[in-house]
Amino acid sequence: xxxxxxxxxxxxxxxxxxxxxxxxxxxxxxxxxxxxxxxxxxxxxxxxxxxxxxxxxxxxxxxxxxxxxxxxxxxxxxxxxxxxxxxxxxxxxxxxxxxxxxxxxxxxxxxxxxxxxxxxxxxxxxxxxxxxxxxxxxxxxxxxxxxxxxxxxxxxxxxxxxxxxxxxxxxxxxxxxxxxxxxxxxxxxxxxxxxxxxxxxxxxxxxxxxxxxxxxxxxxxxxxxxxxxxxxxxxxxxxxxxxxxxxxxxxxxxxxxxxxxxxxxxxxxxxxxxxxxxxxxxxxxxxxxxxxxxxxxxxxxxxxxxxxxxxxxxxxxxxxxxxxx
Amino acid sequence: xxxxxxxxxxxxxxxxxxxxxxxxxxxxxxxxxxxxxxxxxxxxxxxxxxxxxxxxxxxxxxxxxxxxxxxxxxxxxxxxxxxxxxxxxxxxxxxxxxxxxxxxxxxxxxxxxxxxxxxxxxxxxxxxxxxxxxxxxxxxxxxxxxxxxxxxxxxxxxxxxxxxxxxxxxxxxxxxxxxxxxxxxxxxxxxxxxxxxxxxxxxxxxxxxxxxxxxxxxxxxxxxxxxxxxxxxxxxxxxxxxxxxxxxxxxxxxxxxxxxxxxxxxxxxxxxxxxxxxxxxxxxxxxxxxxxxxxxxxxxxxxxxxxxxxxxxxxxxxxxxxxxxxxxxx
Numbered sequence: 005x006x007x008x009x010x011x012x013x014x015x016x017x018x019x020x021x022x023x024x025x026x027x028x029x030x031x032x033x034x035x036x037x038x039x040x041x042x043x044x045x046x047x048x049x050x051x052x053x054x055x056x057x058x059x060x061x062x063x064x065x066x067x068x069x070x071x072x073x074x075x076x077x078x079x080x081x082x083x084x085x086x087x088x089x090x091x092x093x094x095x096x097x098x099x100x101x102x103x104x105x106x107x108x109x110x111x112x113x114x115x116x117x118x119x120x121x122x123x124x125x126x127x128x129x130x131x132x133x134x135x136x137x138x139x140x141x142x143x144x145x146x147x148x149x150x151x152x153x154x155x156x157x158x159x160x161x162x163x164x165x166x167x168x169x170x171x172x173x174x175x176x177x178x179x180x181x182x183x184x185x186x187x188x189x190x191x192x193x194x195x196x197x198x199x200x201x202x203x204x205x206x207x208x209x210x211x212x213x214x215x216x217x218x219x220x221x222x223x224x225x226x227x228x229x230x231x232x233x234x235x236x237x238x239x240x241x242x243x244x245x246x247x248x249x250x251x252x253x254x255x256x257x258x259x260x261x262x263x264x265x266x267x268x269x270x271x272x273x274x275x276x277x278x279x280x281x282x283x284x285x286x287x288x289x290x291x292x293x294x295x296x297x298x299x300x301x302x303x304x305x306x307x308x309x310x311x312x313x314x315x316x317x318x319x320x321x322x323x324x325x326x327x328x329x
Numbered sequence: 330x331x332x333x334x335x336x337x338x339x340x341x342x343x344x345x346x347x348x349x350x351x352x353x354x355x356x357x358x359x360x361x362x363x364x365x366x367x368x369x370x371x372x373x374x375x376x377x378x379x380x381x382x383x384x385x386x387x388x389x390x391x392x393x394x395x396x397x398x399x400x401x402x403x404x405x406x407x408x409x410x411x412x413x414x415x416x417x418x419x420x421x422x423x424x425x426x427x428x429x430x431x432x433x434x435x436x437x438x439x440x441x442x443x444x445x446x447x448x449x450x451x452x453x454x455x456x457x458x459x460x461x462x463x464x465x466x467x468x469x470x471x472x473x474x475x476x477x478x479x480x481x482x483x484x485x486x487x488x489x490x491x492x493x494x495x496x497x498x499x500x501x502x503x504x505x506x507x508x509x510x511x512x513x514x515x516x517x518x519x520x521x522x523x524x525x526x527x528x529x530x531x532x533x534x535x536x537x538x539x540x541x542x543x544x545x546x547x548x549x550x551x552x553x554x555x556x557x558x559x560x561x562x563x564x565x566x567x568x569x570x571x572x573x574x575x576x577x578x579x580x581x582x583x584x585x586x587x588x589x590x591x592x593x594x595x596x597x598x599x600x601x602x603x604x605x606x607x608x609x610x611x612x613x614x615x616x617x618x619x620x621x622x623x624x625x626x627x628x629x630x631x632x633x634x635x636x637x638x639x640x641x642x643x644x645x646x647x648x649x650x651x652x653x654x655x656x657x658x659x
Binding site for chain 1: 541543557
């Protein structure tokens, strides 16, 4: 099947590399940033489409890697053009938008895959498998960490604009809200606190989730570390055991290098280790399911529920009170 | 200086007696413990003089006592010790309710003796270093703290830790006060709001107290701080558990793991395999030295009754929050 990418930023490039590991034919990309799109096209030897509509005409699957506030219109347009959709997370900024996107794709008979990539990180996947196999008994306390630095972007940094990205709680913490829900099931209650930098976009938040089935979780997220530092961690305890993993600990290869002059860090991506690239794995999975008609392991509905938790956390931060779902 | 230990119910009494035993100028007169078989056992094991009745130990003309009874029995022993004009170092939490805590304070004031709360982590070297980093402003303005004091269930060492009547609660009563106290102390702030989820998720069939707990506190200086007080480490974990704090600030983050100085030991037939054998310094030593120094120098100790009281109020607020499913004010 033929694939086209919308967008030309960090995620577009990561996805382009991922598509290259599938049997899909990556045709081209389109972007409002023509210079960036040209560079991406040259790197992957693909075409540049002038408009989104032009791209939609030529492809079977469109991969939407643009700022979150643009997701809805683009997905709706793809659905009316009867094209399958892969869409970056978060699915949308509002629940109703997400719902409308899901319904439009359903009605059009096209598939909608939301790229909740953490589910494809091997350590997260294996932890979930061990929990599902009953290796640690009934779940008790889940602790998840995902603290990074303020996204660095030349030009228009839409990440920092809450009206376009949903802010750190929606854009970054949604990964662990989704993962926690994958482990613990539906959430009953959310309480969260967020502290902002005196100047600039730095921020740090913690949220306590209580699941309907009993377990509880502490989710920590932030754009708070010095540039280049990105720490993630998993601690899942149950009645019969415990799973621990931290990005602080040893890896198959660790390098300590001087930074070359002019080298800069951009948007932080967590390290998966030497295993298969999780971004490639998620696109391989999406492609396989779109071709075969099998259900996705992480559905658009899951993506919507993760957004529901993130929005509840934001409401709790705003009101200072726990929010029931 | 003549010192005694009132009750050996708390596990820490074992550590305290070892330190007091080799501290210059300190004579550990003995310990009192009402249960005869336990009393004999500890006397034999540690080579200490055992007093079956607390009054008899207090009649020995002591200058200071360590109260190591079960939480709910602190008040009774503190009042007796105060009447006997002994300065007091009391295990944490100082009590299980405000009425008892206030009665303890009144007894000490009435008798002109000082009351020190046993918060050893204030004397820990890692905590001291973090304190310096914060005080010197190296982290900039602080966003928040991620605090961990999770452990195994302590019932294998002392059953009463999971007995609501004696302990006043479970994991929350056991662990919260250490981090709550450090937050107050490090930031010279009070806890304004407490949100807590507490439940018995780990041992629903064997104990009747809370074994899982997550808290999110708001301090008077605007900082958020989480505390994980759960008994969530398995009993086959390499060590009892952890004491950690990550302090995230605008200019930097410091990750503190107070017991990170350990060797990993694989020893055939050991009860924990592997086990983490610590080689760090024991903060209890410096805490006991401060207690002894405060008596010698006739001054109040650096950790006060109020410190113990405020930390206990955070625990009580956590129980209230968990019950009402809303934010509680200590």
